[in-house]
Amino acid sequence: MKKVRVGIIGCGSITKHRHFPEYTANPHVEIAAFCDLNEARAKSFADQSEANVYTSYKELLSDPSIDAVSVNLPNALHAPVTIDALKAGKHVLCEKPMATSIEEADEMIETAKANGKNLMIGHNQRFVASHEKARTYIQEGKLGNVYSFRTAFGHGGPEGWSVDGRNSWFFEKEKAFIGALGDLGVHKSDLIRYVFDQDVIEVGGFVDTIAKEDTNVDDNAVCIVKLKDGTMGTLTASWSHKKFEDNATIIYGEKGVLRLEDDEEFSFIFYPIDGPPEKEDLGKIQTNDEGGQSSTGVIDEFISSLVEERTPLIPGEEGKKALQIVLAAMESSKTKKIVSI
Structure with missing residues (x-):
């Protein structure tokens, strides 16, 4: 079975404690890229997984081999980056809160539908x-x-x-x-x-x-x-x-x-x-x-929804509510x- 190639956008603590270890532990995943304005921060993760490093998320999105991305950015960037990723043909796992307004949330949901991609919100x-x-x-x-x-x-x-x-x-x-x-x-x-x-x-x-x-x-x-x-x-x-x-x-x-x-x-x-x-x-x-970390279940559910070609348990509509x-x-x-x- 082909592995899901994932790009992680934003390399702060949520990536360190949740996304990176949980993607790494999932047998269906290959982490393909990390992106952060702080290049050294992205490189520190990439060196552990032989992944590419970007400082521009749009450059990461231009890689046709990447299937899905995690959007782990400040709240105000969740919607615009998610929308760009969906338009680029990537499935998206977006951290919470999904947006700063209902209008943004609606646009995220509609963009996912229009492009036939999964949008999941990281409520663990x-x-x-x-x-x-x-x-x-x-x-x-x-x-x-x-x-x-x-x-x-x-x-x-x-x-x-x-x-x-x-x-x-x-x-x-x-x-x-x-x-x-x-x-x-x-x-x-x-x-x-x-x-x-x-x-x-x-x-x-x-x-x-x-x-x-x-x-x-x-x-x-x-x-x-x-x-x-x-x-x-x-x-x-x-x-x-x-x-x-x-x-x-x-x-x-x-x-x-x-x-x-x-x-x-x-x-x-x-x-x-x-x-x-x-x-x-x-x-x-x-x-x-x-010492208190354990698997959140979020990454496994997101990847399972892609492998099984189904809607994730927490789609954009649930994040909106x-x-x-x-x-x-x-x-x-x-x-x-x-x-x-």
């Missing part, structure tokens, strides 16, 4: 075993009616993760567009749609910069969301959790409570109304801590009104 929380099991429990009725939930994603901020530290593009609004809400919150907006298998219809948000200095992107967000069936919950994102990373989701139902990624020992705990709790260690969720929720939260915070989707 769907592939976490505890989240997959929670979705099954809800679908099987083990919680009965679900009433409310809370989900959170917080850590100390991009300065502890980005290759450029405090000088990272994450803190520059022109490049980032959105802060913690887009970096972390959009993962959770995708997750709740997946776990509950329904859309969000209303959003209220408080989005502000309260912990970081010398930046005008948000570093904390607290959102209230209502699902189509009336279930209500909170979604929080923070770059000010300095001591512990928080990636927990709690779901409150008629027949019991689910605790996901909220216990040091057990990633999945179900407390039924009657009977003893069910506790399982299904593996740790991905973290930014050294996750984006809509965080954009609605931003609008709500600005207007002080509940926003309908």
Whole structure:
């Protein structure tokens, strides 16, 4: 079987910790090229895989032997580079948030369709075993009616993760567009749609910069969301959790409570109304801590969709719906009104 030749555009921490090792581990992949404005950064990866080095993404896209690309760039560049890649005949795995507006997201989706190429957005929380099991429990009725939930994603901020530290593009609004809400919150907006298998219809948000200095992107967000069936919950994102990373989701139902990624020992705990709790260690969720990395499942799903010639599990349409929720939260915070989707 012919291997999928992949080009990686952007060689920061997401490439170092996620894309490069996961593409390398996939038997169906040959990494063909790396591109970064910092040539030395791209070369450091290329030297490990005998790949070509580019400082211009358009030159990389002009290589007809490259089948697919990862777009691992500042948020404001996701849409334009993805659109160029799709027009060049490449399949695209784009990091989240997929765009800075619904108009951009729509153009990405339409360009993928027009060129017959796969577009997948890098939301990895769907592939976490505890989240997959929670979705099954809800679908099987083990919680009965679900009433409310809370989900959170917080850590100390991009300065502890980005290759450029405090000088990272994450803190520059022109490049980032959105802060913690887009970096972390959009993962959770995708997750709740997946776990509950329904859309969000209303959003209220408080989005502000309260912990970081010398930046005008948000570093904390607290959102209230209502699902189509009336279930209500909170979604929080923070770059000010300095001591512990928080990636927990709690779901409150008629027949019991689910605790996901909220216990040091057990990633999945179900407390039924009657009977003893069910506790399982299904593996740790991905973290930014050294030694905490594991396969996200994103790269494997993207490549599988190409090998099997099918739509990926998280196409552009799904990425757009996750984006809509965080954009609605931003609008709500600005207007002080509940926003309908």
